[in-house]
Amino acid sequence: MGFSPxxxxxxxxxxxxxxxxxxxxxxxxxxxxxxxxxKLRDADRLPGSLxxxxxxxxxQQDSGQWRDHCEVWCGKWQVPLITAQVDLEQGSGSIxxxxxxxxxAAFTKHLDSGSYLxxxxxxxxxxxxxxxxxxxxxxxxxxxxxxxxRELAEATLLxxxxxxxxxxxxxxxxxxxxxxxxxxxxxxxxxxRNFLRHEILPRLQSRWSGYRESWSKTTALAKESGALLxxxxxxxxxxxxxxxxxxxxxxxxxxxxxxLSEARQRNLLRFWLEQAGxxxxxxxxxxxxxxxxxPAGADSAAQMELGDVVLRxxxxxxYIVPRLPEIDGGAEFxxxxxxxPELVLPGNGRLRATAATGAGISQQHCSExxxxxxQGGEDCSLPGRPRKPLKKLLQEQAVEPxxxxxxxxxxxxxxxxxxxxxxxxxxxxxxxxEAGWLINWEPPEVALKHTKALLLKLKA
Numbered sequence: 001m002g003f004s005p006x007x008x009x010x011x012x013x014x015x016x017x018x019x020x021x022x023x024x025x026x027x028x029x030x031x032x033x034x035x036x037x038x039k040l041r042d043a044d045r046l047p048g049s050l051x052x053x054x055x056x057x058x059x060q061q062d063s064g065q066w067r068d069h070c071e072v073w074c075g076k077w078q079v080p081l082i083t084a085q086v087d088l089e090q091g092s093g094s095i096x097x098x099x100x101x102x103x104x105a106a107f108t109k110h111l112d113s114g115s116y117l118x119x120x121x122x123x124x125x126x127x128x129x130x131x132x133x134x135x136x137x138x139x140x141x142x143x144x145x146x147x148x149x150r151e152l153a154e155a156t157l158l159x160x161x162x163x164x165x166x167x168x169x170x171x172x173x174x175x176x177x178x179x180x181x182x183x184x185x186x187x188x189x190x191x192x193r194n195f196l197r198h199e200i201l202p203r204l205q206s207r208w209s210g211y212r213e214s215w216s217k218t219t220a221l222a223k224e225s226g227a228l229l230x231x232x233x234x235x236x237x238x239x240x241x242x243x244x245x246x247x248x249x250x251x252x253x254x255x256x257x258x259x260l261s262e263a264r265q266r267n268l269l270r271f272w273l274e275q276a277g278x279x280x281x282x283x284x285x286x287x288x289x290x291x292x293x294x295p296a297g298a299d300s301a302a303q304m305e306l307g308d309v310v311l312r313x314x315x316x317x318x319y320i321v322p323r324l325p326e327i328d329g330g331a332e333f334x335x336x337x338x339x340x341p342e343l344v345l346p347g348n349g350r351l352r353a354t355a356a357t358g359a360g361i362s363q364q365h366c367s368e369x370x371x372x373x374x375q376g377g378e379d380c381s382l383p384g385r386p387r388k389p390l391k392k393l394l395q396e397q398a399v400e401p402x403x404x405x406x407x408x409x410x411x412x413x414x415x416x417x418x419x420x421x422x423x424x425x426x427x428x429x430x431x432x433x434e435a436g437w438l439i440n441w442e443p444p445e446v447a448l449k450h451t452k453a454l455l456l457k458l459k460a
Contacts, residue, residue: 003168005036008160010148011047011118012040018048019115023107024081025054026070026181029120032169033161035178037118038077053082053110055103059095059185066181073179082110096191104152111155121146121159123212124166128196130215135192137283144223165212233271236264250276250320254313257294265290276320279307293318301401314400321402324444329405333371337437338363343371348406349444351420353437360436361410361418365428369418370411374404380416383426390419397422408441 024030040046054070074081084106133142148162189195240256266286296302296313303312310321325347335343337353344350381387410418417428420441430436
């Protein structure tokens with residue numbers, strides 16, 4: 001089956017006045033896509049304006065010539081061209097993954113709200129992706145392959161050639177006498193995708209000529225199954241939230257999770273983490289969550305790192321805990337609330353003092369305070385209560401373990417007189433008619449968004 005511009009139905013049905021940006025590398029696929037869109041524009045059938053963007057990854061010596069090639073053809077076709085040069089800094093992941101991230105960052109920079117990015121992925125790309133994901137042991141979402149449409153920042157990404165074979169694109173390019181760039185690195189079969197393209201898929205084609213149609217059905221069914229699993233996870237999460245209306249988006253009641261089968265636990269956890277904007281932990285990560293964190297005891301120290309956060313268990317909740325700014329645990333600050341009502345704590349928010357009568361620290365006891373962090377062995381005697389170790393007080397007040405070492409402690413010389421949120425020592429408390437200072441700690445904003453007990457106490 002051949003290819004013609006009229007087959008770009010996903011583009012032809014866009015709203016009038018749409019802003020279209022085409023990713024144009026200069027290769028065969030993007031050249032065909034851009035040329036087809038130009039023909040639609042010239043026939044007054046394109047529902048909007050047309051621009052192209054070329055991203056130079058600077059990975060090839062000839063990349064400058066590729067940019068020049070794109071500029072020439074965009075000039076001939078009267079298509080405004082954006083050229084973006086990116087630097088691939090050293091980092092984690094393969095060079096291909098970093099190049100892709102840089103490329104999409106460049107795309108996003110030039111996309112307005114409501115606009116469309118058109119990319120030239122085709123059905124052979126889909127088949128290669130399916131095999132690669134099978135080799136990685138992907139689930140339903142992975143086996144659904146490359147999506148034809150998805151959100152990208154405030155824009156929409158479209159792949160209008162995804163149901164077209166590479167051979168049909170080449171036939172079209174040759175019939176239209178188009179010129180394109182042949183990237184020599186595409187012949188390197190040391191790369192997995194190139195190995196599939198040159199060694200595996202041609203042999204499949206020779207034996208099962210209709211495999212693309214059959215596999216396309218598989219990706220469609222996998223997409224449908226993935227959507228059903230997402231619906232199930234959404235229902236499970238909604239039930240947990242209805243049973244515990246105080247939970248935050250960044251915490252999950254493990255008792256409710258444990259009532260589900262392990263398969264539904266994994267499905268729910270994947271969905272919950274995605275809703276929080278976190279990366280998919282993969283099969284091994286989900287298994288670790290289900291086998292180690294979900295059944296963990298209330299005081300368990302079980303945890304798992306995921307991206308820029310740590311998943312931790314506290315009092316039968318699973319928390320998403322951000323990596324908070326580093327603090328100097330040995331730091332000491334001198335503070336005179338009467339002269340300086342606010343004290344900024346590097347990397348740890350701030351302390352505020354508010355004048356009060358008959359509450360807080362007696363003003364005569366806090367003309368000068370020392371602010372330190374927990375070192376171990378501290379104790380305090382709250383009004384009407386026996387002296388207790390600070391560790392015990394923090395546990396009783398359900399202060400999250402990852403915040404305990406960050407809790408600023410107020411001393412008079414070597415006596416602990418105030419632990420914000422928890423209280424003031426009996427010796428330093430203001431008498432009923434005495435002037436005092438109410439001391440409030442405002443932790444870093446990122447910490448507040450990921451706590452429960454402390455947040456509720458601060459609100460109170």
